[in-house]
Amino acid sequence: MRHQVYGDYRTEEASHRGETLKLVDVRKIPTCSDVLEPDEPTMNIPDAAERIGVAVTRVHALLQEGKLIAVLRDDIPQVPERFFEGDEVARFVPGVLALLADGGYSKEETLEWLFAEDESLPGRPVDALHGHLAREVMRRAQAMAL
Known part of the structure; x- marks a missing residue:
């Protein structure tokens, strides 16, 4: 064989x-092309599972449900570290991913938007999801999806 x-x-x-x-x-692990900057920190699936205290299969489920996105970096599925806050998935990440997916955005387009600098926020939408501008990012994602 x-x-x-x-x-x-x-x-x-x-x-x-x-x-x-x-x-x-x-x-079985859904991934997309690595459109992130080369220096953007990512973690493999087992490390992501350990960080949030769940089994690897739960992270697989989050990826299949669209609540997380993994890129294929060096032939290994990797999840951006900015999708996590402490020992859990950041509160607004699954929602913004769902809004953009429902609006027809591909995983690559979603990552490009989340990780691109936006002077009107200021900063990147993915960083704003961790602070007081999270609802503004959600509002923008919803408007973009229409």
């Missing part, structure tokens, strides 16, 4: 009754 990895897919070639079969195993 021969294994090959192609991005999110792993293929296996096997022989069965003289025929070559190609089996495809799709990763």
Whole structure:
């Protein structure tokens, strides 16, 4: 049996009754392209799970439910550290991700918007989600989704 990895897919070639079969195993962890700045801190899934005190499968569920977004950095799913506050997912992160997803924004577009400097806030929307401007970020996300 021969294994090959192609991005999110792993293929296996096997022989069965003289025929070559190609089996495809799709990763269960949803990720998107890494559109973050190279110096933006991220953490792998096990570290994220440890930080918020849950099983790795719970972080997988948060990713599948769209309450978190992971980027594929060095072929490893990574979650931006700014999505966390202390030992939990920052309060407004799941909501803003849902608003933008419902508005048709891709995961990449969502990350680009959240991590881009915005002089009118001031700063980045993802940073404002941790302070008194969180509701303003939510309002803007809702307006953008219309």
